Amino acid sequence: MVVRVQAEGFDAGGELNRFTAACDGAGAVVSFTGIVRNRAGAPLREMMIEHYPGMTEKAIAGIEAEAVDRWSLGRSLVIHRYGALAPGETIMMVATAARHRADAFQAAEFLMDYLKSRAPFWKKEIGRDGAEWVAARDEDEAALGRW
Amino acid sequence: MVVRVQAEGFDAGGELNRFTAACDGAGAVVSFTGIVRNRAGAPLREMMIEHYPGMTEKAIAGIEAEAVDRWSLGRSLVIHRYGALAPGETIMMVATAARHRADAFQAAEFLMDYLKSRAPFWKKEIGRDGAEWVAARDEDEAALGRW
Amino acid sequence: MDVLYFAWVRERIGHPKEKVETTAATVRDLVEELRAREDRYDAAFADLSALRVAVDQELADFDADLSGVREVAFFPPMTGG
């Protein structure tokens, strides 16, 4: 279980390789990377991500502990950035390793669903003509219902 | 849609980075990597993967076309090795990119379920005391039922 | 007790953190005290259904007990990932 909350960018491919190399006995590794999308219409200048230092790490550790409890997981990794990000930059990544693929996939989806709605991050989109906080999506809250 | 069937090893992290860089407009990238696991008890010397040249590429392309048809996918990538692999080596990888994570996750799981049971690959485990073809698992066949 | 604000709640109130002397028994009582202070607080807390609260860095609800609590944070629904 590794959790990193950081302002700096990171190399998702390098992280995936290091994660996989450290997963002795795993047959399946799943990764998710979230990327700052540009908007149709009004171009995005940057995305500002605010978080709650202290609670963020605790919340993610709690979510990971629950994933480990529910699935047969070898290891997991969560990296999440905060601060100013440009379109195309990687916001965050999750990786899970397990003997079989079903556990790795389900744990990764579970981690993502909970990180979306239960880890204290807030996104603000900054365009040429102003800035706007990203609203939580109903379907993200609803996604928690399946676990 | 990129399909590569090859004997050579590949750098999963490098592939993930190249894939992500080429995915303009995607917010979510999911990857799966399959790794040769060692066996408990009798150590594995190598895994031999046999395939059906010609049909393999066609079958994977057909599976990818169906994934594109069912989900809102930006891009997808399938790399699958054949030949002799040592424990710890990467057998194959799938990557999917979409605007939202649900499409990327579901398409990756769908691709994996179909690659497991519908792409013409066969695995043979070679140990110190003999070799054995890996049997298809009932749960892999059953996994197709959900799509 | 430390009271923290994040995202648009922080922007509306005008600062990220403040020390609050209070005898409020629950989060809801604390909210009422804050709303009574100034218009910007009143505006920020007008619709509690748009807000979430954490008590000592754990998600809580507005009826949560504040005895012994050192830190309360108010913010909109989270948008991580």
Add this chain to the structure above:
Amino acid sequence: MDVLYFAWVRERIGHPKEKVETTAATVRDLVEELRAREDRYDAAFADLSALRVAVDQELADFDADLSGVREVAFFPPMTGG
């Protein structure tokens, strides 16, 4: 027609590929012709439920029609991924 064998079917029959002159109407008829050849064929095809077949590189079933077909392959259930 080319007939291909993979994995343990290839090992049991002893070669990966052969040309077969046949007037078999279906895959099942072809299997019967092959089984009549030699014991190793008979053994390889003893339990059809353990085998899969592809006709011109598409998965098919044992009742598939062979008219115009150039390539038939026999193999155990696939274990990719």
